[in-house]
Each structure stands twice: as structure tokens, then as C-alpha cells.
């Protein structure tokens with residue numbers, strides 16, 4: 472790769488001179504020149520994804536002298552009383568892991584830090600709740616860009632609570648947002664943080680509001696459907712033994728899972744394929760073949776409530792069996808096979824929320840080793856272990872989910888072992904090289 476491709480070309484960022492309303496320092500704020508980025512898509516919570524440079528990283532102006540931080544267009548004067556409150560709040564900020572905000576180019580780490588500093592300034596200057604919420608929401612987006620889902624969920628939860636408080640108090644009229652947009656975001660962040668039942672009334676409210684913008688109304692209607700589906704999934708997953716050790720995370724798993732139909736005679740997955748998700752049978756039956764389905768008999772038939780494919784998901788091995796929805800035949804009408812697909816990413820993200828989950832799941836899987844032919848086939852290696860299959864399963868599962876010596880490889884936003892719930896506890900910025908690896912080496916969807 473040529474050197475020029477690794478860094479931004481000189482004309483991508485433009486500078487603007489800014490005077491700090493708190494300490495009076497004059498400094499330069501860099502932001503992307505228009506035309507150097509284009510919007511590719513937005514997630515359902517409006518998180519933008521860009522081609523080219525990401526302007527979201529540059530939304531916050533930070534005074535390099537006193538750390539006062541705010542949206543660029545919110546960098547105005549402060550009253551004497553609020554001035555003192557902000558000075559006091561910022562004086563309590565520990566600067567052990569300070570970021571050099573005079574740098575032109577902003578890393579994900581620096582961007583996250585800028586939103587955290589802006590939140591401290593916003594709270595002290597008594598900024599409207601929806602503004603404070605939007606800062607936390609953007610901090611969550613930065614985590615999403617860095618594939619740090621555990622931290623993302625933590626920020627989303629805090630943003631959700633503030634959006635909800637803003638909605639309850641009424642959104643300030645002079646802001647660019649409004650009550651309906653905030654209600655939608657409450658529902659959206661409820662759903663994204665696994666509070667499925669609580670999400671529905673907010674989507675319902677927006678979907679039935681006469682004065683909602685057409686695009687928002689459509690989106691609320693779609694997300695109400697998603698929430699209803701997630702609610703069905705949640706009810707089913709609550710009955711599954713594998714999920715009992717992680718009952719508190721079922722809402723979050725359900726919100727990231729999807730229901731799928733498999734036509735009679737079609738395969739859900741085939742032996743030898745990579746295992747990127749696991750399945751729970753919701754309706755109908757599935758036939759398990761260790762050999763070619765056309766030439767052999769199934770070794771097991773599984774029905775509603777049973778799980779498929781979690782061993783290859785957790786161990787990173789190819790699928791060890793082919794799963795087929797039974798075809799209709801003479802005198803027999805096949806019930807369509809309905810499954811819940813839980814993607815690997817949903818589990819992986821959850822494990823960052825709660826590493827204990829790994830051990831709990833390994834234990835549950837190991838316990839059913841002897842249950843039937845299908846699981847025996849999946850566990851052919853593990854069953855030879857001296858202390859039972861769990862002694863082999865646990866390290867394998869841990870390794871597969873990125874716990875262990877190579878943990879740092881995809882930690883883009885800070886080092887291992889930091890506390891996600893405490894703001895401004897970030898460790899110093901990793902070298903640019905590892906950041907680059909982290910963001911481009913992210914796992915395929």
C-alpha cells in the first residue's frame with residue numbers, strides 16, 4: 472500500500488478558527504470538506520455509514536486547553552453561573568489518558584473521548600436532555616464503527632434513558648428534533664438494548680401519529696413489526712435450556728435474531744459449511760443427516776424448542792451434519808420448518824457484555840453430550856476428554872469468542888480490562904497501526 476493511501480490526503484480536512492467560550496483560547500477545529508464523503512446508508516437508529524471520511528467523528532469541537540467540548544454549532548457563550556459549573560465539572564476530569572485534539576485527523580478513540588467530554592460539558596451547562604442523549608447515542612455509534620458492541624449497548628442504554636426522560640418532559644421546541652422523533656428513538660434504543668416489550672408502545676405511538684413525517688411513520692411501522700417478532704422469539708428462547716444460564720440476556724439475543732422458514736425438502740445447512748449462526752426450531756421438524764440425505768436415513772428428527780448448529784458456531788468447526796426440512800410425501804403433509812436464526816455476532820457481542828456467559832454455555836452444551844446421536848456426532852472429539860467434554864469445550868469456546876491471549880487484536884477503542892460503565896476511563900490511544908488493523912480486520916457479516 473502506498474503511504475498516501477494510509478493517511479488522509481492534505482485537502483480532505485478544512486480548518487476553522489474557534490474561540491473557547493470557557494477559557495478564551497483560540498484554536499483550530501478540523502472537519503471534513505464537503506464532497507469528501509457520501510452517505511451510504513443509515514441504520515434503523517439513524518446511525519450513518521459513509522463512503523470516504525466519516526464526518527460523525529468530527530462533530531465535536533474540543534478546546535485543547537480546558538477540554539470544553541460541544542457540537543460545532545453549539546459552541547456559543549455561557550452565562551456566568553453555567554461558566555463556573557462547567558469549569559468545576561471539567562476540573563474533575565482525569566486527564567491521564569488525554570487525547571491531543573490539535574491533531575487534524577481524529578481516530579475512533581479520540582472521537583469517543585470528544586463525545587464523553589461534550590457530555591460532561593453539556594450536563595454542567597444544563598443542556599436539554601435530548602442533546603445530552605444525542606451525545607451518548609453518538610458515542611454508541613463510534614463503538615459500532617469500531618465493532619465494540621458490548622460498549623455500544625452500554626452507551627445505548629444510557630442514551631435510551633435520557634431520550635425517555637426528554638420525551639416525558641417534552642422536547643425543547645427550538646431544537647432540530649421533535650417529540651415524535653425522540654419517541655421513535657426511545658423505542659429504537661429499547662429494542663436495541665433488549666427491552667422488547669417496552670419498545671412497542673413508542674413505535675405504536677409514532678406509527679399512529681397523524682402528524683409524523685411519512686419516512687418516520689414507515690420506519691416506526693417496520694420496527695413495530697420487528698419488535699413483535701422479537702417478542703415471539705423472546706418467548707420461545709425463554710423455554711430453551713441452553714439459554715437458562717443467560718436468562719437476563721435473552722431480550723438482547725432476541726432483538727438480534729431472525730425467524731426463517733425452510734421450504735419442505737430444502738436444507739437449512741449442509742455438512743462442511745462454516746457455522747456462522749445457530750438455530751432454534753420454532754415450528755415443524757428438522758431431519759439430521761450425517762451422510763448424504765439422498766442416500767442415507769436421518770440419525771435424528773428434532774422438533775420445536777430444540778437447538779441446531781451451536782457446536783460448530785462455538786467451536787468454529789464446519790457443520791458436522793446436514794439439516795433438512797422433511798418433504799411432503801404421499802399421504803403426509805409436511806409442516807413448514809420454522810427456525811430462529813441467532814447469528815454468531817449476537818453471541819459474540821453479548822459475551823463482551825458478560826464473559827461469564829461463555830462458561831455457562833459451555834457447561835450446558837457439555838451436559839447434554841450423551842443425549843442423542845446428533846450431539847454425539849458433534850462432540851466426537853470432546854467426549855474423549857479426561858474430565859468430560861467440558862474441559863475441552865471451555866477453552867475452545869473461549870478462544871472462538873476472542874477471550875485469551877489474542878484479546879487485544881480487535882479492541883479498537885481501548886485496551887482489555889477497562890470498565891465499560893465508567894466514562895473517561897479509556898486507556899491511552901493505541902498505535903495507529905493497530906487501530907487500522909482493528910477496523911479493517913473486522914469479521915465479515
Ligand SMILES: [Zn+2]
Nearest residue numbers: 491494534537
Ligand atoms: Zn477552553
